[in-house]
Amino acid sequence: MNLLFDLFLTFAKIGLFTFGGGYAMIALIENTCVEKKQWITHDEMMNITVVAESTPGPIAINCATYVGYKQKGFVGSLIATVGMILPSFCIIFAISRFLDHYLEITWIAHAFQGIKIAVGILILDAAIKMLQKMQKKPMPRAFMLCAFAAMLLINIFHVRISSIILMLTCGLISLIVFMVKKPAAKGGAGK
């Protein structure tokens, strides 16, 4: 089979059968791309997981782009990424045409009264899981707590401060601390 077509089909299948995104997808991608298709090695897969941690965007998209590029360069990465997105795009687009209509039905509206509470719980749970994996050092803790407090106040008082500003500020402070510390450490070693 044509490799490009195979890439497209394989990632479309992964895109169609993985729910919730994120790490749930890694197992399926590993199983397909490493074991069955042997497009990348296990080490490469581990590597891309680490890279995905440090780059924005869903890990599934990152994997698709990487595997596509490794197999067929730029065109391959494009095809694999589009394949990954296409199934959910079609499904969500179809839902978006009807959701308003469905919400007018009484029992579905009632169901969503319960569902909206579940969403809050899921987001809280995702944050707790990330907290458990976070380095237990004063600096990350301080950043986390400041961002938590700031974001909560922003939400409660409906202040128009973007969370992107918060992230850039924390990144910048961390960078400055690093740059101030580094020459100091070198000076200390020289004595």
Next chain:
Amino acid sequence: MILLELFAGFLKVGCFAFGGAYGAIPLIRDVVLSYGWLDDEMLTYMIAVSEGTPGPIMVNLATYVGSSQAGILGSLVATLAVVLPSFIIILLVTALLKTALKNPYVQAALRGLKPCMIGIILATGVYMIIRNGIVIQGSAMLIRPLILTFVLGAIYFGSRKIRKNGISPILLICLSAVAGIATYGL
């Protein structure tokens, strides 16, 4: 123009969506609420729908918001914009800048950025639980949202004590739908 706004808004989301599946939710809330594309209620519903349908949540939300604002063209533009940054960054990292992520300055910036993201997601979760659970109408607090919050929270976190992985997010959404129908409908 709406298409341009959609593109700019979701490009921003795509650039800063660190932190996995849920990392993009606070950013999308920011963008969607500030442009007034959806209200918080509708966005929350859509997060549940995105969790219950295949594909990454961030991409699903972009498709939905785009479609609700400008039809098929809007959904294409928003989806493209949200994926573009990570696509370009992965290409750059694999093709040209193999050591860029190991650069100590990049690492130092990421060390500040990531915990900040965790704080933001935590605050979003806490805020949503408070807002949906504690509803004041007139001078009385509604009892049903409060009960739902406690029951669903107890089931979800309590199930971990019984089984190692507890119940899955999709199962929680199904349970919450049934609980919603039971509390409000019966």
